Amino acid sequence: MSNLLQTKWLGLDLRSPVVAASSGMTDHLDKLRQLEDSGVGAVVLKSLFEEEILAEMQQDQSIMQRPGPFFPEVSEMDDFLNNEDGLSTYLDLVRSAATALEIPVIASINCVSSQKWTHFARMIQDAGAAAIELNIFLMPSDFDASSGESFEATYFEIIREVLARVTIPVSIKLGYHFTLLGQTLQKISESGVAGMVLFNRFFYPDYDLDTLQIVPTNVLSTPEDLAISLKWIAIMAGRVSCNLAASTGVHDGDGVIKQILAGAQVVQIASILYRQGPGAIPGMHQRICEWMESMGHDNLDAFRGTLSQLQIKNPAAYDRVQFLKNYRSFR
Numbered sequence: 001m002s003n004l005l006q007t008k009w010l011g012l013d014l015r016s017p018v019v020a021a022s023s024g025m026t027d028h029l030d031k032l033r034q035l036e037d038s039g040v041g042a043v044v045l046k047s048l049f050e051e052e053i054l055a056e057m058q059q060d061q062s063i064m065q066r067p068g069p070f071f072p073e074v075s076e077m078d079d080f081l082n083n084e085d086g087l088s089t090y091l092d093l094v095r096s097a098a099t100a101l102e103i104p105v106i107a108s109i110n111c112v113s114s115q116k117w118t119h120f121a122r123m124i125q126d127a128g129a130a131a132i133e134l135n136i137f138l139m140p141s142d143f144d145a146s147s148g149e150s151f152e153a154t155y156f157e158i159i160r161e162v163l164a165r166v167t168i169p170v171s172i173k174l175g176y177h178f179t180l181l182g183q184t185l186q187k188i189s190e191s192g193v194a195g196m197v198l199f200n201r202f203f204y205p206d207y208d209l210d211t212l213q214i215v216p217t218n219v220l221s222t223p224e225d226l227a228i229s230l231k232w233i234a235i236m237a238g239r240v241s242c243n244l245a246a247s248t249g250v251h252d253g254d255g256v257i258k259q260i261l262a263g264a265q266v267v268q269i270a271s272i273l274y275r276q277g278p279g280a281i282p283g284m285h286q287r288i289c290e291w292m293e294s295m296g297h298d299n300l301d302a303f304r305g306t307l308s309q310l311q312i313k314n315p316a317a318y319d320r321v322q323f324l325k326n327y328r329s330f331r
């Protein structure tokens with residue numbers, strides 16, 4: 001593949017800015033090999049959930065009853081992990097993928113607290129992961145949270161605990177439900193993380209009117225879903241102290257080009273892999289290369305962020321005034 005597409009993400013050298021996002025498409029070595037063969041720059045493994053780690057730790061009451069953070073001895077962990085459980089399986093996947101693939105293998109943990117699970121991040125590093133992505137998923141509908149500040153403090157606690165345990169780069173995947181989204185993202189970017197992935201895709205409920213059951217809807221994105229992350233990558237580019245990755249709604253080469261124009265270092269894709277498989281990747285690369293050649297760009301940095309809010313001549317294009325103008329003129 002052309003080295004037109006080389007880029008950096010979390011300090012890692014990637015041959016392409018197209019990264020396979022964490023999903024069921026990255027939960028098995030065979031699938032990961034196919035993704036590597038298709039040309040992706042890196043893979044993010046399907047998330048292990050904090051609850052899965054804690055549930056397996058519950059089985060060893062002596063560990064759970066110990067006060068304070070958990071710093072197990074290696075021998076204790078050998079007792080705790082057995083070959084059948086989800087944690088061992090996850091570590092095996094990290095280990096086998098890191099050995100078999102040449103592209104970086106990024107592990108993923110979906111978490112909601114800085115509880116005793118964070119030692120597991122170290123085990124992921126020791127298994128060979130090039131980086132760890134933390135998908136921090138706190139519900140903005142938590143009526144027990146005492147304040148927005150305490151809600152946000154949890155993000156920083158998790159980051160602090162994990163960074164204290166690992167030396168590989170850590171990235172954070174977030175939603176957009178924050179009171180002052182721009183400022184919060186800025187503060188998180190200054191916390192020591194190497195990158196932020198904007199944004200998580202939420203699962204929304206719908207109603208089946210025959211069975212009156214609640215069913216998931218819009219599990220897979222469409223290209224129109226690009227809009228929210230495109231806008232926020234463009235607003236945050238140049239204002240954060242870490243790399244930015246765009247996630248949600250990137251389905252083709254145009255989506256990749258737009259996110260890089262906005263300022264993304266890489267994009268992460270999942271839905272298009274569910275719809276078309278890894279076979280979608282070469283066409284995306286071809287479109288990006290053709291577009292770059294038509295514009296006279298010989299590397300991604302040549303146009304990265306050129307349409308971000310800080311770089312365009314009319315930054316108000318991302319502001320309230322633009323919405324007023326568009327709504328008024330819309331017929």
Ligand SMILES: Cc1cc2nc3c(=O)[nH]c(=O)nc-3n(C[C@H](O)[C@H](O)[C@H](O)COP(=O)(O)O)c2cc1C
Pocket residue numbers: 021022023024046047048108110135173199200201219220221222225247248249250268269270271272
């Ligand atoms: C079926 C499915 C499973 C997913 N599983 C995970 C997961 O385990 N961890 C995670 O961080 N994101 C997960 N995601 C979210 C994707 O990584 C991605 O952020 C989201 O789908 C938006 O990207 P897209 O528009 O390319 O699908 C999943 C998405 C789908 C559709």
